[in-house]
Amino acid sequence: MRRTTAAARAALITGLIALGAGCATSGTPETRQADANAPAAITWWSTGGDDESAAFQKAADLYTKSHPNVTIKVQTLSWDDAYAKLLAASTSRSGPDVVSGGMTWTIQFGLRGGMVDLRKYGVEQLKAQAQPAQWKSAVSPDGTVYGIPLDMSTEALYYRTDLLEKAGIKEPPTSWDELTADIGKLKDAGVRTPFSIDWGNLDWIGYFNFLYQAGGSFYTPDCKPSLGTPEAERALSFWIDLHRKYGAPTDTVTTSDALDAGTAMVYGGNWNALGIDTSKPKLKGKWAVAPLPAGPAGPTTFIGGRAVGVTSYSKHIQQAADFVKYLYTDEAVDAVNAESKARNVSYLPPRPDKVADSPFQPQQSEVFAKIISTGAAAPGCPGWDESAGDVAKHLQSAILGKADMKTALGEAAKVMERNAG
Amino acid sequence: MTTPAAVSRHRWRRHGTSYLMLLPFLALFAGFLVWPLANSLYLSFTRFDGVTAPEFTGLENFRRLLFDDDRFRHALGNTFLYVVASVGIGTLLSLGLALAFSGSGWPHRVMRTVFFLPSVTSSIALMLLWKWILNPGDFGLANTVAGWFGGRAVEWLATPGLTIPILVLMSVWGGMGYGMVLYVAGLNTIPQEYYEAARIDGATSWQQFRRVTLPLLRPVTTYVVVTGLIGAFQVFEAVYIVFRGTNNIGGVLDSGLMIVPYLYDQGFTHFKLGYASAIAWVLFVIIFALSMVNLRIGRALKEL
Known part of the structure; x- marks a missing residue:
């Protein structure tokens, strides 16, 4: 009887380890994409404060107006635990469709298969509008674009x-x-x-x-x-x-x-x-x-800032990538600028030509625009x-x-x- | 003659309901403790970045950790220094406070409450408070008070030599009230007759303390030291909240780098979850070994 119990105990431990081995991660399988014309509910995990998320939500709502099939919800992640949460989401391959955080985060997650290469969705056309050094720092060393600048600091x-x-x-x-x-x-x-x-x-x-x-x-x-x-x-x-x-x-x-x-x-x-x-x-x-x-x-x-990209485990990659591109339009940048101003929240848009409209006082915006014009990134x-x-x-x-x-x-x-x- | 099957049936009839009632706990225990532990043990033998599939590397993580990783050795050294100082000083002060405030009058009760308060306060709030106290220049309370007495402002959080003393101070201040309460409970279980007998035999106060109080408090001391060791080895919030820099979790020159913050840094900022799991298991072995040594010493002393 005692021998039976000991054997059962050993089997239990071995089984648990084997279970652990099997469930640690199942690799990075392709996520099945939803029908591009079907309604899509996109979630954006935005690292920063609630006011910043609210400003981005304004741009998201404008996008929904022109794309009624797509709804976007911006959720705030605090800087302290955002990285760990994004890592957990990547490991479980479930979570947001769009993520934004530190400038190099999208590259780090992208190199491990957690982000989509946005070149396939035409983001390179935005390069001309961005600050060149910052754009370069958002691009991975092999040229892949896992994220694009969302704002500047x-x-x-x-x-x-x-x-x-x-x-x-x-x-x-x-x-x-x-x-x-x-x-x-x-x-x-x-x-x-x-x-x-x-x-x-x-x-x-x-x-x-x-x-x-x-x-x-x-x-x-x-x-x-x-x-x-x-x-x-x-x-x-x-x-x-x-x-x-x-x-x-x-x-x-x-x-x-x-x-x-x-x-x-x-x-x-x-x-x-x-x-x-x-x-x-x-x-x-x-x-x-x-x-x-x-x-x-x-x-x-x-020059630092945040980058925004699309997760590889999103079911709506096409729509999410299209929305990320939309964030560089006049309409989106103006909306975020205006809402940031209303909430007195810091925001320097990723487009240098729009820095003058940022929430800062005109003299301050002028100084920041001047600094950015000769700035360099990490x-x-x-x-x-x-x-x-x-x-x-x-x-x-x-x-x-x-x-x-x-x-x-x-x-x-x-x-x-x-x-x- | 009773067959084993009959015994088993009888046992099930007698205890079946109890086993069923234990099931919810066992399910949670297995799901949230046993399974993650087993998983972490497996991962410690792999290279795993959290996103792509783990790659089995045998003992490589442990080899690198123990023989090639200077930062781990630095964290280990810092942690041992911190553990010895915080547990040693904390235990002594807990005992001292218990001896001073073990009475049942209200002044003693008030003092016990005052010293116990940090133990029931959120550690995050306490650490933020310490950060505010240790602010540099004229904003920090410590420098302001030092200024009243003509002292110079000190850059508390950017002076590597002060990091571990500050961490020990925070730990002792926050933990000695808890130890005190345990010691007070221990003191109250010692029969007064022992002291009366000692006094009749001519024992001085010091002799009574050494020959009666200390030996009879040994189980409490063992408990305070073992739980203190476990807590001190796992120190995290104090380093993370008070000393963390933009790119460095261990403060200036890694002067406050401890094992658990290093584990977090490797696992959650450098995508080395396999390596971080190996650190966790090394930490487990250290705590387990030290706790065993402590328990054995406690038992050996009891047999003297």
């Missing part, structure tokens, strides 16, 4: 007009030399923290701006790591100086908090511009935005996503004095080379 110099005036500075700095000179003047005028970095502080995004402004880049055009150049060293040296010599905090403070606490100049994301007057009413009329000060090679600034080279975290760590070690500059850059390049495959 960039970085600007936020400054306290009253504090600059107090230090006798008439205009915000336009070059690295002016930036450091102004930091000195602000210190002399009694400003305790003249400068800080919000977006990209101690991260590769922060270095990105200095690197490109010095004339460098993370990779050569043929995707070889290029951090061993004098430009890369110059950029890192300047970044280190901003922290160690000019007192930029290594801990990250949000743009609005920093300005509120008396920091005179902050590098922050464009989205901050809409919230400052609301969250810090006493700052009203005392701050403005400008492009980042240019380096020796120019003012190139990082490297699209193989292995970059796997390397980004480690590259940031090596850069941190140089800023925090744990490694010398050349060693840090050399180690970062090694990581990039190893992950390039």
Whole structure:
């Protein structure tokens, strides 16, 4: 009897493992497509906030008006758990038809069979309307288009007009030399923290701006790591100086908090511009935005944003892809712009020609349009996503004095080379 | 003569209803615990990105994890340091608080409630509170208070040397009230006659504590230490909410990287679900081994 029980127990465990093996995933079978003329209910998982989803819903509703057979529901995923939810949806091959999230997410899911190649549905005709560098960063290294830019984000110099005036500075700095000179003047005028970095502080995004402004880049055009150049060293040296010599905090403070606490100049994301007057009413009329000060090679600034694509497990791929293309029409972009403005939610459209109509104040939109015109996007080279975290760590070690500059850059390049495959 | 079949029928008649009533639990237990565990064990021997079919790779994940992965070793080192400090300090403080506030008067009850409060508060809310306290510059409470006494502002979350002490502080503060309640319950089970006998024999307070209180609290200590170890090895929210950067889950220079955040990072941001499963099983083996050692030590001490 005891032997029988033991055997049954062993069989149960073996059976469960076998069951696990069988059910872990059944691969990536083709999803049967619904009739293209039949009514389609499309679900869009939009990473971001509820107000952003509501703005996208406006465009979706307009699409439904002209395509009565297609209804689209935009559902919000928070940034914190969106990636895990999308991964779970891809694993189970059930979930949304359209997804939007980080710029490289559609590529990462696409390379694993979770997204549709949108070239088959004619999205390449939209390329001319998009910001070239951002479009390039949305395209996978082998040229496949698993997602297209949904919006843009960039970085600007936020400054306290009253504090600059107090230090006798008439205009915000336009070059690295002016930036450091102004930091000195602000210190002399009694400003305790003249400068800080919000977006990209101690991260590769922060270095990105200095690197490109010095004339460098993370990779050569043929995707070889290029951090061993004098430009890369110059950029890192300047970044280190901003922290160690000019007192930029290594801990990250949000743009609005920093300005509120008396920091005179902050590098922050464009989205901050809409919230400052609301969250810090006493700052009203005392701050403005400008492009980042240019380096020796120019003012190139990082452009990020979100990408949108169609899942390979959707039953309505044709309709979903058509809707994604529709998001670049005047009608859709204008609707999202208008709703974003009404809800005071940050949105920079993926079409540079429409940035002027974005929810920001005209002066701010003008600044963002100028930044975008010369902006660059994250490297699209193989292995970059796997390397980004480690590259940031090596850069941190140089800023925090744990490694010398050349060693840090050399180690970062090694990581990039190893992950390039 | 009673046949085995008859015994079986008799047992079924006697316990059948109980087995039937257990079925809903067993179904949930099998579906949501046993099956995922078995699945994760299988996946730990595969390369699996979550989308394409898993590819069997034998022990490769474990080999790479134990011999080639510097980041895992770093996470392991951080975790051990954190576990030793947080469980050690937490247990001592729990016992200290229990000794100080084990009475039945209302001041003791109030103090016990105050120290127990963090245990019944949402950990996410607590971590956000800590993040706010440790904000840099003049916004954080810690720096504001330090400023009142002429202290300089500290960049708490961007100073690698402070990361583990901060994590230990958060853990001890949040967990010592729970340990205290268990110790108070343990203290109340010790018969007063033992102390009276010890006093008659001339034992000092310290001797009473060492020879009576501590030995009789051993089962509680074992429980507090084992559950503390398990919880500390699985630390996640504190690292994820307070120290995570844009591209790095472990904070500046990975100074707060622990095993479970590393597992999450590998599985859910790098599509390495097979590798993440291997990390989970290594963590299971570590916790299991340490719990066994702790239980054995507890048993050995009891036999002394």
